[in-house]
Amino acid sequence: FHNAVAQIRALNAGTKLNMVDLDEEKEVRDGQVVSPQDEDEL
Template sequence: SQFHNAVAQICALNAGMELNVDGLDGEKEVCDGQVVPPQDEEI
C-alpha cells in the first residue's frame, strides 16, 4: 500500500536512526503530538 511504501522510504532515508514504527496505521492521525484514531467529525 502507499502507506507502507511511505514508511519504508522514511526508514530507508533515516537508516542510521532507530525509528519506532509500532502502532503506525494509515487510518490514524496526529493530534497534539500523539498518534490517535481519527476523531468523528461533527456535521
C-alpha cells in the same frame, strides 16, 4: 503507505524508528497524528 514507510526508513538509516501502532488508522487533529475518536466522544 508501505512505500512511504520504506522511504522514511531509507532516509533515516541508522536511526531507530518507533513503528508501534503504525498499522492503525490515524487522523491529524490540531497538528498531531492521533487515533480517530468515536462519534460519541466528539
